[in-house]
Amino acid sequence: MSTDDVTPSAAQVKAAGSGRPTHPREPHSGGTVGRLNWLRAGVLGANDGIVSVAGIVIGVAGATTDRGAIFTAGLAGLVGGAVSMSLGEYVSVSSQRDSERAEITQEKQELADDPDAELTELTALYEAKGLSAATARTVAAELTARGALDAHLDAELHIDPDDIANPAQAAGASALSFVSGALLPMLAILLPPAGLRVPVTFVAVLVALALTGALSARLGGGDARRAVLRVVIGGALGLAFTYAVGHLFGTAVG
Numbered sequence: 001m002s003t004d005d006v007t008p009s010a011a012q013v014k015a016a017g018s019g020r021p022t023h024p025r026e027p028h029s030g031g032t033v034g035r036l037n038w039l040r041a042g043v044l045g046a047n048d049g050i051v052s053v054a055g056i057v058i059g060v061a062g063a064t065t066d067r068g069a070i071f072t073a074g075l076a077g078l079v080g081g082a083v084s085m086s087l088g089e090y091v092s093v094s095s096q097r098d099s100e101r102a103e104i105t106q107e108k109q110e111l112a113d114d115p116d117a118e119l120t121e122l123t124a125l126y127e128a129k130g131l132s133a134a135t136a137r138t139v140a141a142e143l144t145a146r147g148a149l150d151a152h153l154d155a156e157l158h159i160d161p162d163d164i165a166n167p168a169q170a171a172g173a174s175a176l177s178f179v180s181g182a183l184l185p186m187l188a189i190l191l192p193p194a195g196l197r198v199p200v201t202f203v204a205v206l207v208a209l210a211l212t213g214a215l216s217a218r219l220g221g222g223d224a225r226r227a228v229l230r231v232v233i234g235g236a237l238g239l240a241f242t243y244a245v246g247h248l249f250g251t252a253v254g
């Protein structure tokens with residue numbers, strides 16, 4: 001193979017730089033993986049919304065046929081769940097962002113204090129990756145000349161400064177996915193006549209869980225059939241249990 005065969009075109013260099021595949025059928029490119037993670041988080045959030053609000057409305061429906069009471073309980077669960085999900089997400093993404101920012105600040109300081117030691121460090125990182133000492137030195141020197149901070153963030157800290165996590169965005173996305181999932185059991189329990197509420201909700205929730213289970217298994221590269229079986233059996237047991245608890249305690253207390 002001559003060198004010409006492996007020299008990337010300008011378009012391939014551009015694609016690699018922005019996380020797109022440089023040739024067809026490449027399974028692992030940064031951009032796609034990032035989007036899949038987002039999609040997966042959305043599916044899991046919707047799943048949470050379906051399960052927790054279905055548990056609430058079916059539990060309450062086990063105790064009462066009062067539509068207003070079922071609606072109020074479901075709405076409270078929807079709002080409470082969305083708030084708790086987005087708050088948790090906000091806190092965790094904020095601390096991730098803070099630690100990334102602190103690492104960037106420290107790296108800037110180190111580069112200002114001792115650029116020679118930092119160049120040695122970068123050279124060592126590339127040697128450790130398998131480059132020869134001479135090539136590693138050339139790579140480190142060229143990258144340092146182009147932008148020392150970016151070079152260190154990439155090779156040493158694995159941080160993309162253009163891609164720092166956004167807490168508000170993550171919080172909003174998780175609230176949205178939870179609410180979109182929660183709407184399903186709300187509609188399923190409120191729309192049908194009283195006698196059909198619980199069975200309709202059971203079926204709707206199990207079908208939805210099967211779909212989200214299959215989707216998240218596929219996104220994660222797992223076995224879809226086993227994931228669906230697990231989530232449908234787990235969901236059916238959980239819903240039967242909350243209905244029984246609501247029925248027993250609701251009638252005992254009420």
Ligand SMILES: [Zn+2]
Pocket residue numbers: 107110118121152156
């Ligand atoms: Zn460094």
